[in-house]
Amino acid sequence: MKSVLITGANRSIGLEITKQLSKKGVFVYLGTRDLEKGNKVVKQLNEDGYENIKAIQIDVTNQASILAAKAIVENEQGKLDILINNAGISGEFPQNASDTNIEAIQNVFDTNFFGVISVTQAFLELLKKSESPRISNITSGLGSLTLHSDPTWKYYNFKSAAYGTSKAALNAYTINLAYELKDLSFKVNAIDPGYTATDFNHHSGPGTIESAASFIIKHTLTDDSAPTGQFYSNDIEDETGISPW
Ligand SMILES: NC(=O)c1ccc[n+]([C@@H]2O[C@H](COP(=O)([O-])OP(=O)(O)OC[C@H]3O[C@@H](n4cnc5c(N)ncnc54)[C@H](OP(=O)(O)O)[C@@H]3O)[C@@H](O)[C@H]2O)c1
Known part of the structure; x- marks a missing residue:
């Protein structure tokens, strides 16, 4: 049986990925x-018929909790x-480039960028140790430099000097990691679930968590011939889902 670790899976998109996987x-x-x-969420999931799920404590900004989670997975699965x-977090708004407080930007980067790297x-x-390892970094269209410089893009006015920049940095890290692992069987991709109704945006997004999760899973459970180092977005309306960086 394959195993997955999903960070931030106790609610919203992460919880829906849990159910579908x-x-x-x-x-x-x-x-x-x-x-x-997390244990309460798992109990409810089990009652609803979802099996083979275990809550694991992990705060991506806390190295001790990351290492403790790794020790549990290592002991139980060996891989x-x-x-x-x-x-991920959005940080507080407004996030104007001219005056967003540095601490507020660092706080968002601690979770969305440094947290991902640490985990x-x-x-x-x-x-x-896996035969076909997969790493999916959940990003956002707000991290696309190409789309953000295009005044005709539908979210052109959604600028966020902390959140958007953290996801752009995450995209750059994804490219670097995919390159480093390209000769192994890894697939390392950046995946944007699309603008989705969750707590994250006070349920303002037009997309559903079901669509967001199934898009992430489609581009995670890929076969070995699939590309690595890609940026997929559920907001790109073609069958490839490939987003400009
Ligand atoms: N919703 C959208 O429209 C949208 C669009 C593009 C990209 N995304 C990305 O999709 C991902 C999931 O978003 P969402 O909408 O599901 O967000 P959400 O509703 O705000 O849920 C975020 C999850 O992340 C967890 N989390 C936050 N900080 C953490 C930390 N330091 N360590 C571990 N877990 C932490 C939260 O845990 P707690 O319950 O403990 O707070 C929660 O489980 C994020 O990376 C987000 O940037 C979302």
Whole structure:
């Protein structure tokens, strides 16, 4: 049975990915900052018929919690097949480039950028033991420099000097990591779930969590001939889903 670690999986898109991957027969480590809350979520999932899910405490900004989570997965599985770096925060608004407080920007980067790197580096050893390791970094169209410089893009006016820049940095990191692992069986991609109604945006997005999760899974459970180092977006309306960087 394949195993996956999903960070920030106790609610919203991460929780829906958990449900869909559980139904596909993948063992899910449901990453949660608060283990008690995570255990309650798993209990409810089990009652609803979802199996092979275990809550695991992981705060992506806390190295001790990352290493403790890694030790649990290592003891129980000896490897990890899939890492979905889903945990993310938007930060406080407004986020004007001219005057957003540096601490506010650093706070967003701690979760969305440095957090992803810390988790990825910690779990790489276990992922290398998988036959077909997959790393999916959950990004945003707001991290696309190409789209953000296009005044005709539908979200051109959604500028965010902390959030958007953190996802642009995450995209750049994804390219670097995919390059480094390209001669192994890894697929490392940046995946944008699209503008989705969740707590993240006070449920303002037009997309559903079901669509967001199934898009992420489609571009995560790829076969070995699939490309690596891509940027896929659920807001790109063609069958490839490929987004400009
Ligand atoms: N919703 C959208 O329209 C949209 C669009 C593009 C990209 N995305 C991206 O999709 C991902 C999921 O978004 P969402 O809409 O599901 O967000 P959400 O509703 O705000 O849920 C975020 C999840 O991340 C967790 N989290 C936050 N900081 C964390 C940390 N330091 N360590 C571990 N977990 C942490 C939260 O845990 P707690 O419950 O403990 O707070 C929660 O489980 C994010 O990376 C986001 O940037 C979302």
